[in-house]
Amino acid sequence: MKIKILGTGCPKCKALEQNTREALQELGITADIEKVQDINKIMEYDIMFTPGLVVNGEIKVAGKVPSKEEIKEILRQCV
Structure with missing residues (x-):
């Protein structure tokens, strides 16, 4: 999963x-997380407004x- x-x-954004x-940790999902600034x-x-989750x-x-x-x-629906 890529986030x-x-x-x-x-x-x-930090929140x-x-x-x-x-959420990832609690679900036991491994993902690559990239911060796009x-x-x-x-x-x-x-x-139009941040933050955004992709x-x-x-x-x-x-x-x-x-x-x-x-x-x-959201994550459950994506696995």
């Missing part, structure tokens, strides 16, 4: 990364920080 956290390093890492690369995903090339969340439980549900 990208889209964001410039703001507190919400999304933390929730995602915890370059605004030009973020714009390639056509999201799983296996698909935008799953944009503009909010989902709870750890919401992320777990």
Whole structure:
């Protein structure tokens, strides 16, 4: 599984990364996590607000920080 956290390093972006890492650990899923902080690369995903969560090339969340439980549900659907 490949996960990208889209964001410039703001507190919400860091919270999304933390929730995602915890969700992965609790589910026992191994994933490659990449933080995308370059605004030009973020714009390639056509999201208007950060943070963004991309799983296996698909935008799953944009503009909010989902709870750890919401992320777990997203991840379950992607395995």
